[in-house]
Amino acid sequence: MTVTASKSHYQSEEFARRLRGRYAAERNFKIAGIAALALASMMLVVLLTSIVSKGYTAFQQAQVRLEVTLDKAMVEERNYTAILRQALYAQFPQITDRTGKRTLNELLSSGAPYELEALVKQNPAIVGTTQTVWVRADDEVDQFVKGNFPRTAPESERRLNDAKIAAIDAMTAKGTLVQAFNTTLFSAGDSREAEQAGIWGAIVGSMLTLMVTMLLSVPIGVAAAVYLEEFAPKNKWTDLIEVNINNLAAVPSIIFGLLGLAVFLGFFGLPRSAPLVGGLVMALMTLPVIIISARVALKSVPPSIREAALGIGASPLQTVTHHVLPLAMPGILTGTIIGMARALGETAPLLMIGMVAFIVDIPHGLTDSATVLPVQIYMWADSPERAFTERTSAAIMILLGFLILMNGLAVFLRKKFERRW
Amino acid sequence: MSVQTQIHTKPQAAARTAPAVPNKMVARDVKVFYGAKQALKGINVEIQENKVLALIGPSGCGKSTFLRCLNRMNDTIENCRVEGLIALDGEDIYGKGIDAVQLRARVGMVFQKPNPFPKSIYDNIAYGPRIHGMATGREELDEVVEKSLQRAGLWNEVKDRLREPGTGLSGGQQQRLCIARAIAVSPEVILMDEPCSALDPIATAHIEELIDELRENFTIVIVTHNMQQAARVSQKTAFFHLGDMVECDDTEEIFTNPRDERTQGYITGRYG
Numbered sequence: 232m233t234v235t236a237s238k239s240h241y242q243s244e245e246f247a248r249r250l251r252g253r254y255a256a257e258r259n260f261k262i263a264g265i266a267a268l269a270l271a272s273m274m275l276v277v278l279l280t281s282i283v284s285k286g287y288t289a290f291q292q293a294q295v296r297l298e299v300t301l302d303k304a305m306v307e308e309r310n311y312t313a314i315l316r317q318a319l320y321a322q323f324p325q326i327t328d329r330t331g332k333r334t335l336n337e338l339l340s341s342g343a344p345y346e347l348e349a350l351v352k353q354n355p356a357i358v359g360t361t362q363t364v365w366v367r368a369d370d371e372v373d374q375f376v377k378g379n380f381p382r383t384a385p386e387s388e389r390r391l392n393d394a395k396i397a398a399i400d401a402m403t404a405k406g407t408l409v410q411a412f413n414t415t416l417f418s419a420g421d422s423r424e425a426e427q428a429g430i431w432g433a434i435v436g437s438m439l440t441l442m443v444t445m446l447l448s449v450p451i452g453v454a455a456a457v458y459l460e461e462f463a464p465k466n467k468w469t470d471l472i473e474v475n476i477n478n479l480a481a482v483p484s485i486i487f488g489l490l491g492l493a494v495f496l497g498f499f500g501l502p503r504s505a506p507l508v509g510g511l512v513m514a515l516m517t518l519p520v521i522i523i524s525a526r527v528a529l530k531s532v533p534p535s536i537r538e539a540a541l542g543i544g545a546s547p548l549q550t551v552t553h554h555v556l557p558l559a560m561p562g563i564l565t566g567t568i569i570g571m572a573r574a575l576g577e578t579a580p581l582l583m584i585g586m587v588a589f590i591v592d593i594p595h596g597l598t599d600s601a602t603v604l605p606v607q608i609y610m611w612a613d614s615p616e617r618a619f620t621e622r623t624s625a626a627i628m629i630l631l632g633f634l635i636l637m638n639g640l641a642v643f644l645r646k647k648f649e650r651r652w
Numbered sequence: 653m654s655v656q657t658q659i660h661t662k663p664q665a666a667a668r669t670a671p672a673v674p675n676k677m678v679a680r681d682v683k684v685f686y687g688a689k690q691a692l693k694g695i696n697v698e699i700q701e702n703k704v705l706a707l708i709g710p711s712g713c714g715k716s717t718f719l720r721c722l723n724r725m726n727d728t729i730e731n732c733r734v735e736g737l738i739a740l741d742g743e744d745i746y747g748k749g750i751d752a753v754q755l756r757a758r759v760g761m762v763f764q765k766p767n768p769f770p771k772s773i774y775d776n777i778a779y780g781p782r783i784h785g786m787a788t789g790r791e792e793l794d795e796v797v798e799k800s801l802q803r804a805g806l807w808n809e810v811k812d813r814l815r816e817p818g819t820g821l822s823g824g825q826q827q828r829l830c831i832a833r834a835i836a837v838s839p840e841v842i843l844m845d846e847p848c849s850a851l852d853p854i855a856t857a858h859i860e861e862l863i864d865e866l867r868e869n870f871t872i873v874i875v876t877h878n879m880q881q882a883a884r885v886s887q888k889t890a891f892f893h894l895g896d897m898v899e900c901d902d903t904e905e906i907f908t909n910p911r912d913e914r915t916q917g918y919i920t921g922r923y924g
């Protein structure tokens with residue numbers, strides 16, 4: 232650029248300086264944005280890595296292969312423990328003393344006899360024969376095999392003595408002790424023994440609770456939003472209601488738990504720890520979220536659509552049900568799913584209504600005692616055993632999986648049904 | 653049931669009819685308040701059957717407000733209050749016996765910005781007849797859709813894509829779709845609030861032609877900012893100013909020989 236004597240403002244040195252300043256500001260803003268994004272991603276990566284690295288081993292569980300002879304008399308006495316032990320001792324003919332045998336006994340999960348019993352119940356024809364079965368190993372064995380208990384420590388400080396380690400090594404070498412996919416984690420309820428503990432009970436509890444939450448909060452929430460947005464007169468009463476709904480959305484969830492305790496358990500006498508009550512409490516908690524998001528969705532439908540429908544003689548209700556509501560549906564769905572995802576991850580209010588109990592059985596109905604995924608995580612995180620630590624992380628991974636699934640569904644639905652005017 | 657016969661079998665307006673042409677609608681001393689603010693200060697207008705009445709005047713003078721009184725669209729605005737008498741075929745439309753929802757089927761409306769439903773072209777037209785039970789069965793409905801689109805001069809352009817979304821049409825086509833949608837419910841009066849203000853000149857010319865054709869079967873009230881347009885399409889013109897109806901006369905009369913100097917000022921472009 233040639234600088235002439237009659238420089239205009241836009242060609243002056245002063246202007247060039249301003250321009251440089253503007254570019255610098257834009258560059259800095261961009262850098263700050265990228266830095267923030269990088270920081271956030273890093274934290275996410277750290278979180279996920281820590282959870283996954285701790286938890287992925289929980290999807291495997293040490294199993295012991297045994298050649299069990301299902302003696303008829305012993306089966307009738309339901310002495311499965313003895314059957315299993317016989318089979319185990321047979322693998323170690325050199326061990327004959329009581330201490331040695333006790334060490335061997337400890338290799339098997341205390342749930343192993345029940346596994347065998349279930350097998351026999353399923354197929355009674357195998358009684359009297361010799362069968363190859365796989366049963367769960369004890370969680371300490373499992374953790375040792377996974378390398379979580381160092382073998383270099385002096386014996387007195389180790390959880391497993393030399394004899395046990397020798398037995399484990401021998402079985403591993405023979406191929407009678409292997410790692411296999413941990414189906415128990417996905418099919419069992421809670422247990423004191425880590426190797427027998429699963430999250431299926433918590434998943435079913437969560438599903439039952441969410442079902443109640445959804446069936447209550449979605450119709451009520453959408454109806455309330457439609458009324459407030461489309462029909463209610465704007466006066467101080469509706470203003471008051473609006474302020475209260477917004478406040479309710481910000482109320483700490485534990486307050487809803489206390490309310491549920493007082494009203495549903497105390498006044499109505501509903502059972503403790505029940506998904507029904509959990510769902511009711513969650514519905515109260517989710518309701519404001521759904522009402523607010525549904526109102527936003529309804530507001531975003533252009534008024535011209537309402538005018539068009541009214542203008543050809545549609546009644547206000549027809550206008551809403553035929554035009555406004557269908558157009559607001561994607562937004563309402565998104566809000567609902569996000570509300571449900573929040574309810575799925577909620578713990579505090581459920582603690583108040585007794586869903587924090589130790590429950591072994593898979594719930595079968597809305598009034599059965601149950602727990603939910605996040606509460607299960609909370610309880611496992613409290614257990615000192617190493618095996619529960621990894622199961623805690625595994626349960627977190629599964630909960631995150633569900634949340635990602637739900638949020639993904641919300642995004643998908645929004646993209647699929649979103650309309651442009 | 654044709655619109656034509658429907659109109660002619662209607663009882664004639666009872667009161668205050670001009671001798672030659674019957675009044676389809678009559679407004680007497682219409683006052684409108686938005687809360688405490690008065691938007692119309694006593695409007696008296698006769699709307700004659702099968703004629704086009706143009707409402708002109710500077711922005712904010714109450715043309716839209718008046719138009720929306722004629723089919724009670726103002727009912728949907730909170731704190732809007734209407735006083736005075738508006739009669740359709742001699743019957744007070746704000747009276748007890750009149751249902752606002754049904755009235756809007758008889759007095760249709762076309763808006764400033766084309767507002768087709770985000771549905772197919774077919775469904776846009778068919779919606780009104782469906783909710784009013786005007787067509788039983790598929791074939792009858794097809795017929796209504798075709799006839800309405802033909803009357804709106806849109807049939808040839810869209811007949812092969814009736815299932816495509818109405819929002820995919822061009823602006824002018826969308827506005828004609830909206831007119832077709834209004835026609836489909838066989839209204840007696842069609843109100844148009846600046847129907848061409850969002851359209852290009854060619855689309856505008858199209859709509860103007862259409863209005864002239866529609867006049868045969870419908871009574872039309874159109875708000876426009878465009879003086880030439882008012883002169884071209886209307887037989888009667890009413891000039892509004894600051895909530896008053898200054899004068900209402902034959903269009904030719906208003907444009908060649910305005911009585912009020914405010915009218916003169918406006919049409920000669922001295923303000924507006």
Ligand SMILES: Nc1ncnc2c1ncn2[C@@H]1O[C@H](COP(=O)(O)OP(=O)(O)O)[C@@H](O)[C@H]1O
Nearest residue numbers: 686691709710711712713714715716717718729
């Ligand atoms: N919904 C409303 N609420 C309050 N005031 C309104 C509303 N609609 C119109 N007005 C007021 O009424 C007056 C007339 O408006 P309008 O009928 O839209 O004028 P025009 O269509 O002639 O431009 C204006 O002063 C406007 O501000």
Ligand SMILES: [Mg+2]
Nearest residue numbers: 715716717845
């Ligand atoms: Mg206007």
